[in-house]
Amino acid sequence: MTTDTPPKPVHHGRNVKRIREILGIKQDALANDLGLSQQTISQLEQKEALDADMLDKVAKALKVPADAIKNFSEEATINFIANTYNDNAASYGHYYNFNPIEKMVELYERMIKEKDALIEKLMKEKK
Numbered sequence: 001m002t003t004d005t006p007p008k009p010v011h012h013g014r015n016v017k018r019i020r021e022i023l024g025i026k027q028d029a030l031a032n033d034l035g036l037s038q039q040t041i042s043q044l045e046q047k048e049a050l051d052a053d054m055l056d057k058v059a060k061a062l063k064v065p066a067d068a069i070k071n072f073s074e075e076a077t078i079n080f081i082a083n084t085y086n087d088n089a090a091s092y093g094h095y096y097n098f099n100p101i102e103k104m105v106e107l108y109e110r111m112i113k114e115k116d117a118l119i120e121k122l123m124k125e126k127k
Helices: 012-022 027-034 038-044 052-062 066-070 074-084 087-092 100-126
Strands: none
Touching (some): 012 052, 012 066, 027 038, 027 052, 052 066
C-alpha cells in the first residue's frame, strides 16, 4: 500500500522571503527596486499566491526566474548545499565566495531536470 501525501501548497510570499534572505537583500532594498514601501513587501511576503504580474516584477528585482519563486523547495536547497560542499571546506577554515544568484540558477536548473526526469518516468509507467 502506498501512502501518497499531498504536495505542500506553494506559498509564493514565503518563497520570496527565503530567496530574498538567501541573496542577502533587505526588504527596504527590494521595496526600493519595486517602487513600493517596506510595509508592502512585508505584506507581500505573507501572501500565499501572488498575481503573475507581481511575481514577474519581484523575480526581476531579485534577478531570479519567476519559476524559481514558484518552485522553490527548502529541501532541494538543503540537499543542493549538502551535495555541493563537503566537510573539507569547514576544516580549512576558509570563507568561500560564490555568487548566490548563480547558485540559485544552478538549483533551479537541477530542479527542472529532476522534474523532467520524473515526468518522463511517469509517462513510461503509464504506457
